[in-house]
Amino acid sequence: MAIDKFLVEASHIMMFARSVGDANPIYHDAEYAEGTELGGIIAPPTFAQSSAQFDPNYFLRPKVGGDGWFGSGKEATGAKPSKESGDSGGGAAMGLHAEQHFEYHMTLKAGDILTATTKPGNSWEKESKRAGKLKFSESVTEYRNQDGELVITATGVGVQTERAVDS
């Protein structure tokens, strides 16, 4: 995955903060945020994950026209997703997210423009009683700002399960 332009916008931060139950005014009230030491609206700690919005080929988003989308319509499933179309580290169609780690080098602020580059990390396998053979794979994404400074390093571990996980 490579993202050329991830615009960090205040309204997106507001919506994201709401979805994770965060009413902190530093995520939605510009006037309040300007009066803090940070000087403006900042992003919540897991916000970088929403870079998926700016990945043109992100495969867990229905494309315009809906072609190839595998969720239900008239039938319980549409087409299978194409595996070539990129993976932002959160796991594939039948895959799950096993771990996520963020390292914050700077505070991410509204108005920043990020680029993201992802490299594969380690991969390994494990047997599990709850879901059969598990295939883990790591991906490391570096987010840099408009000045080329490293803002966040994100490491995701995805797992492909042999079958649905028993709960």
Next chain:
Amino acid sequence: MLKENEIQVGDTHSAVLVEDLKRTQIVQYAGASGDYNPLHTDEIFTTQIAGYPSVFAHGMLSMGLTGTMLTDYVGDGALKKYGVRFTNQVWPGDTLTGKTTIIEIREEDGGKVIDLMIETTNQNDVAVITGNATAKIES
């Protein structure tokens, strides 16, 4: 930001992150994050094709909810690291409680930091997230 003279190793902070998680909140997270995997929002696909009993929350929603508890405690812009392992799925109707414990106070890059252990559990006391964080504090 936390102040060094007001904290000690072993201090904890906890909060209820969500009560009776609604499917709509999962949809809200899908929309904000851009992760539209139907396993989280499409009950028909998830039960009939994927073989799960119902849709379930994005791991990142649980991490985000836990992050809210964490930043409420350590303050804005204080986190240096935040990492989790997703240990169990989170289902609609779940009530989650997040807890963090200071395990070390130390120096890093010329400033004071704390290391924290994190655990988020559901209404059955089963851990759904375990993790750790490092945050700046005021000395």
